[in-house]
Amino acid sequence: MQYALGFLTKKQKEQLINKINEPIYNWCQDWIEREKKPTIFLKNFSDYYQSLVANNGVFAIGEINSVFFLVKSPNDFLKFFFREIGSCLPLDNISNFLIKNAISDLLYKIDNNKKDIAELKNITDIKFLGIPVVIEINLDFGSVELILDSNVLKNNKLLDQLVADNILNPVTINNEVTSLSISFPLDKLSITDFLDLQVGDVIKSKHSIVDPFNVMSGDKEVAVGFLGQSENQLAVLLRSKEEK
Known part of the structure; x- marks a missing residue:
């Protein structure tokens, strides 16, 4: 890998x-x-x-x-x-x-x-x-x-703890690093097909291409995302849940 x-x-x-x-x-x-x-x-x-x-x-x-x-x-x-x-x-x-x-x-x-x-x-x-x-x-x-x-x-303290401790400030926010993840449902696979998966295989999804994706930070939903493009690379356009 x-x-x-x-x-x-x-x-x-x-x-x-x-x-x-x-x-x-x-x-x-x-x-x-x-x-x-x-x-x-x-x-x-x-x-x-x-x-x-x-x-x-x-x-x-x-x-x-x-x-x-x-x-x-x-x-x-x-x-x-x-x-x-x-x-x-x-x-x-x-x-x-x-x-x-x-x-x-x-x-x-x-x-x-x-x-x-x-x-x-x-x-x-x-x-x-x-x-x-x-x-x-x-x-x-x-x-x-x-x-x-x-x-x-990553900061030694979780962001939630910083908020609880009342010590959240712009510097803390700027230095905080988080990971975003996007999930959407895939078609069901048999165990045999799953074990045979290789890099480059395509798995179908019932998720419509025009529907938004759930964007998560940890276990919290922070935004919705739509397929997009940036500098000739596939990308996800983030929007607030209210905008969708």
């Missing part, structure tokens, strides 16, 4: 870059004492990365589900984390301890996890809540890659 960056809006991509730029830059200053700001690239979480994770795994702090560190060899980690002294460090328990702390520190800075460093673990089964994006951090002499779940953009 391939997750395309096109599913993220331009604003979301900018938010991702801004969210990781500062903590990574601070981390580089703390650990490598390098003034040059690292360059960061966004990549699709393609089939290549999916198989890489399945075979090699990622590092994560505890049970977090938003920032993951792609597994590399200890030599690569030493070169990246400890550029000045990496060649002097033997591949032993001391080096592993330093690497583990460096990885935890970077993950902590990006995701702001209040987790103990000892909870760093290697996992191969990741459950994404948002769209996974691969982040390449390049420091000229070496690079590392992170998998960042776009869910990291």
